[in-house]
Amino acid sequence: xxxxxxxxxxxxxxxxxxxxxxxxxxxxxxxxxxxxxxxxxxxxxxxxxxxxxxxxxxxxxxxxxxxxxxxxxxxxxxxxxxxxxxxxxxxxxxxxxxxxxxxxxxxxxxxxxxxxxxxxxxxxxxxxxxxxxxxxxxxxxxxxxxxxxxxxxxxxxxxxxxxxxxxxxxxxxxxxxxxxxxxxxxxxxxxxxxxxxxxxxx
Numbered sequence: 630x631x632x633x634x635x636x637x638x639x640x641x642x643x644x645x646x647x648x649x650x651x652x653x654x655x656x657x658x659x660x661x662x663x664x665x666x667x668x669x670x671x672x673x674x675x676x677x678x679x680x681x682x683x684x685x686x687x688x689x690x691x692x693x694x695x696x697x698x699x700x701x702x703x704x705x706x707x708x709x710x711x712x713x714x715x716x717x718x719x720x721x722x723x724x725x726x727x728x729x730x731x732x733x734x735x736x737x738x739x740x741x742x743x744x745x746x747x748x749x750x751x752x753x754x755x756x757x758x759x760x761x762x763x764x765x766x767x768x769x770x771x772x773x774x775x776x777x778x779x780x781x782x783x784x785x786x787x788x789x790x791x792x793x794x795x796x797x798x799x800x801x802x803x804x805x806x807x808x809x810x811x812x813x814x815x816x817x818x819x820x821x822x823x824x825x826x827x828x829x830x831x
Contacts, residue, residue, distance in 0.1 A: 634678035636665045637687040641697050643788040644781075646762070648689055649681060655708040656689060658759040661781040671759040671780075673712040693762065699796040701729040709760045716744075720754035724764050730797025732768040732790060735777070748772065756780070768793075 632652040638645050645663040649672070650656055657676055658668035665681055672678075695703035711721050723742050727733050733741060739751035755766040761781060767789045771777035779786040 631679070633680035633682045635684040635687060636668075636681050637684045637690055638663050639690045639693055641693070642792075643785040646690075646693055648687060648693075649678070650687055650689060651676075651678070651710065654688060655710045656760050656763050657710060659763060660761045661785050668759070671757070673759075676710060676712055696762070697792075701793045701796045702798075704763050704765075707763045709763050711759055711764070713757065716742075716747075716750060717754050717757060720751060721758060721760075721764050724754070724758070724766055724769070727765060727768040728797070729765070729768070729793040732770050734770050734774070735772045738769045752777075762789075765789075 634649050634651050634657060636647060636649045638647040640646075641661070644661045646661055647659065647663060647665055647668060648656055649658040649665060649668050657678065658672050660668055662668065669677060669681070689707055692703045692707050705725065709721075711718065720738075720742050723738070726741070727738065735748050735752045735755075736745070738755075739745050739748045742751055742754075744750065751769070755769050756778075758764050758766040761767070767779060767786045769777070776783050776786055776790075
């Protein structure tokens with residue numbers, strides 16, 4: 630009999646963060662919700678667990694706690710398992726190379742994936758990402774320079790971008806500033822108004 634997946638939740642500044650891990654501790658899904666039922670539908674059907682049991686604590690949440698405390702690289706090595714077609718699987722791997730503190734636009738992310746014309750496909754990879762934070766789709770912004778959408782809400786995305794900007798490794802002060810997000814503390818402007826409900830592009 631296959632061992633059940635496990636789930637646990639950690640309180641974070643932008644809200645409760647829940648993970649679902651397979652028996653070997655690999656992340657199948659994660660996001661800013663206390664309801665594991667919101668996470669399971671985004672797991673590919675071939676990976677979706679038949680049973681999920683609550684755990685008092687999961688080691689992966691130690692990395693999340695370190696991230697919240699300011700070590701924004703703490704989640705980089707957390708194992709994640711997602712499944713789809715070749716482009717999406719490659720794009721999810723590429724997402725993990727977008728540095729904290731220097732977000733891409735959808736167009737820049739498409740170029741990073743080696744398909745600069747595939748902006749819509751790149752945005753789709755963000756929208757279908759099941760492992761929020763560990764596969765940092767929040768680091769991809771609207772091609773107009775705005776926040777774009779986010780499955781877990783633009784206030785969460787705003788907090789993540791500002792947190793990473795504040796704690797990313799120091800850069801050469803002569804280097805150009807690459808953040809494209811308008812509004813909020815990164816640029817000293819007013820926070821952006823969240824898009825209409827139902828927007829799911831991270």
